Amino acid sequence: MWVWWPKPAEQPRERQYLDFTACLLTDEHGLSGPDAAPVWAGMQEASLATRAKVEYVAVTGPQTVPNALPFLSSLVQGRCDLVFAAGPVPVDAVREGASTFPKARFFVVGTSVQKPNVSTVEGKSPAEVQAAVKRILTSAVPTS
Numbered sequence: 001m002w003v004w005w006p007k008p009a010e011q012p013r014e015r016q017y018l019d020f021t022a023c024l025l026t027d028e029h030g031l032s033g034p035d036a037a038p039v040w041a042g043m044q045e046a047s048l049a050t051r052a053k054v055e056y057v058a059v060t061g062p063q064t065v066p067n068a069l070p071f072l073s074s075l076v077q078g079r080c081d082l083v084f085a086a087g088p089v090p091v092d093a094v095r096e097g098a099s100t101f102p103k104a105r106f107f108v109v110g111t112s113v114q115k116p117n118v119s120t121v122e123g124k125s126p127a128e129v130q131a132a133v134k135r136i137l138t139s140a141v142p143t144s
Contacts, residue, residue, distance in 0.1 A: 016051065022137050023080035024056040025072055025094075027087035028063055031056060035086040038126035039109055042133025043084070049134075050141040055080070059089055068093035076101045082140055084121070084133065085109065094118060107136060 022043055026036040036056070043054040057075055059068045072093045075083050085094045086109045094106045098115040106118040109129060113120070121136065123129035 018051045018053070018141065020050075020141050021053040021055060021080050022046070022082040022084065022140075023075040023078070024054070024084045024086065025068070025075060025090040026056055026058045027089050028059060029087070030058040033087060034126075035109060038123075038130040039084050039086045039121070039133050042130040043137055045130070045134045046137035046141070050138055052137060052141045054137075059093075063089045065089060065092045065096055069097050072097050073100075076104045081105070082107060082137065105140075107133075 024036060024039055024043060027033055029036065031037060031040045040056060046052060047054045057071050059071050061067050068089050072083070072085075072090070082105050083094070084107045085091045091108045091111055091113070094108050095113045095115070098104070098106050098113065098118050102117055104117060106113075106115070107121050108118060109121045111120070121129055121132050123132045
């Protein structure tokens with residue numbers, strides 16, 4: 001007598017992400033920088049909770065606003081739904097470049113930028129910044 005067990009459903013080999021991407025622009029220190037580390041941690045937590053994609057780009061070369069602007073543009077034009085900026089040069093690049101992309105949504109850490117499409121991530125400690133980023137990203141991801 002032969003018994004055939006049904007094949008188990010195949011599990012996806014990779015994580016299935018939503019069509020929603022949040023991006024982080026950092027300075028030359030990348031994700032290990034003190035400004036970027038809590039932002040990235042909050043983004044990763046939100047990604048695990050929502051299945052949103054998260055990416056980052058570090059500004060390489062001279063740490064100046066003119067050099068950072070092409071990196072910022074690449075994130076917006078690369079279909080990032082939200083763009084976080086951490087560190088003085090990335091934040092200043094958002095301050096200067098946000099009006100070029102009026103439909104983009106920017107979030108800066110550590111300072112206020114007076115632009116209609118820029119919001120400030122509030123937090124006095126790295127843990128508060130991390131929690132705020134997670135909250136912002138989680139609430140921005142579409143649920144359907």
